[in-house]
Amino acid sequence: MEVNTQSTLLLVLDLLGTFAFALNGALTAVRVIRIDIVGVVTLGMITALGGGILRDIMIDDLPPSTFSDWRYLTVAAAGSLLAFFARRLERLSTPITVFDAAGLSLFAITGAGKALDFGLGPMQAVILGTITGVGGGTVRDVLVRRVPVVLTSELYAIPAIVGATVLVVCDRAGVPGLPAALGAAALCFAIRMIGVRYDLHAPRPQGFDDPDRPKRT
């Protein structure tokens, strides 16, 4: 498997996704709790880089690659600072959602590809791709004392799981890396955007989707 994350195209997309995650993550944090500039930058950077760091701990690629690479740190810090200084950006919620979906797709696919590169099995690669996509936002939610959105509603983890699974299947089937990666990312992106557009949710446990039941989260 060669998802060549060094190729210029994927690098640029990955940095764009990092920027969108940091911006979106920092804006979310500002909305939820009263934090200072340290909190905004910390939470933005954790949203952007946390998933990749968790993946790299699990596959033993330490120090984590995005943490070692100053370009990722710089882009993540820039996105967070933009959220701090220009909170009016929040009104641009549509483009931010689109970029965030792009980041999710790229992170899920490059995360699964990297796990395969490091010799992990297909189940592990799908899980690690998903963690790469959703892990940073989950850590941020824990820090701002919010139940992680990914556990409760929306189609957020599901597109990442589907995209990572397609990538792993393509790898097993001998489909070349770059087309497989772009196709899987496009699929993840499409599912995510359809979910946002039609407000789709993952199924809930029996007896728990009763609309009259008081919401406790």
Add this chain to the structure above:
Amino acid sequence: MEVNTQSTLLLVLDLLGTFAFALNGALTAVRVIRIDIVGVVTLGMITALGGGILRDIMIDDLPPSTFSDWRYLTVAAAGSLLAFFARRLERLSTPITVFDAAGLSLFAITGAGKALDFGLGPMQAVILGTITGVGGGTVRDVLVRRVPVVLTSELYAIPAIVGATVLVVCDRAGVPGLPAALGAAALCFAIRMIGVRYDLHAPRPQGFDDPDRPKRT
């Protein structure tokens, strides 16, 4: 020290403990917050595998062994899905508590044994055995925004600490691995079940066990 976790008996017990942890963890999560299927499976698997993953990060056995082994992933996913589809299982609270205590005992003992195998000292082995037993449930509690039960009440960490300590002392005293492991696990299990039966709690700080003091957790 050779706690041979490959022996069929211990493997079967360990997988049973994993299943019980996943089932119990997922049922607990469903009770506490409103989550979807992604949340149920994620939280069940984290409860079952999280402690071992934390231990393996600390002793530098990466990727974590239970994460690499598809049998553990499959059993943990199965236990979680069972909780999702058959919430009525909750009524079987006694057998689930028993299995959970068995899982705690086995995880604490195999965790401490593995730490010794990797050359860590006796204090470290006791701590890592305890983390193996209680770490997964603690991460789950953080994700569902609950103060970890292990910090606040019940005899949950204490049996794990006692069991792991007995194993470490036996190891130093030259007691062979398998009898020591089974004896230590049995002791942990007995303390845990006695604690459940008689509703025992660990001591609280001075001035904080006043029953009239409003509970803030």
Add this chain to the structure above:
Amino acid sequence: MEVNTQSTLLLVLDLLGTFAFALNGALTAVRVIRIDIVGVVTLGMITALGGGILRDIMIDDLPPSTFSDWRYLTVAAAGSLLAFFARRLERLSTPITVFDAAGLSLFAITGAGKALDFGLGPMQAVILGTITGVGGGTVRDVLVRRVPVVLTSELYAIPAIVGATVLVVCDRAGVPGLPAALGAAALCFAIRMIGVRYDLHAPRPQGFDDPDRPKRT
């Protein structure tokens, strides 16, 4: 870069900082939630050792050095137990704040120095120094379900960032390790104590420092 953490002076200071962090961390935990002795000791030790453990995971020095060293474990456990048995110590809030600031300073500086020793870049060293200083308290706050203080108010992370930055700049400029470390730690300590004395806070995002806005944290 040779911040020789083995030198007796630095070791004694580091153990003092560990003790202060454990004591302060355990007292904080007791104030915030109702916990038992397991919780007090766990949270005190996590406050004292958590930052160094996070740093060592990131730089791949596993098992984490302070976890492997029984002196740190013992000192951290002693500080936590003191908080459990002598809650009246809380009245000594001034000396505890001073020791805590000393711990913050030493942890930030030795953390950044260790990151440089392990070949990480300057940005990474500053971040890891800061994590060493504030990481343990952050994990404790998450476990007791409090928004981490470091994200919301006070000058707590800022002195650590400044101290770590000074250390990294000195290293690049060829200033010898021990004077640089002591100077950077003194600067961090001074900023922290000035912040406490004059109740200084880091800037908040636009529109969020309105005193009439209800506090949601």
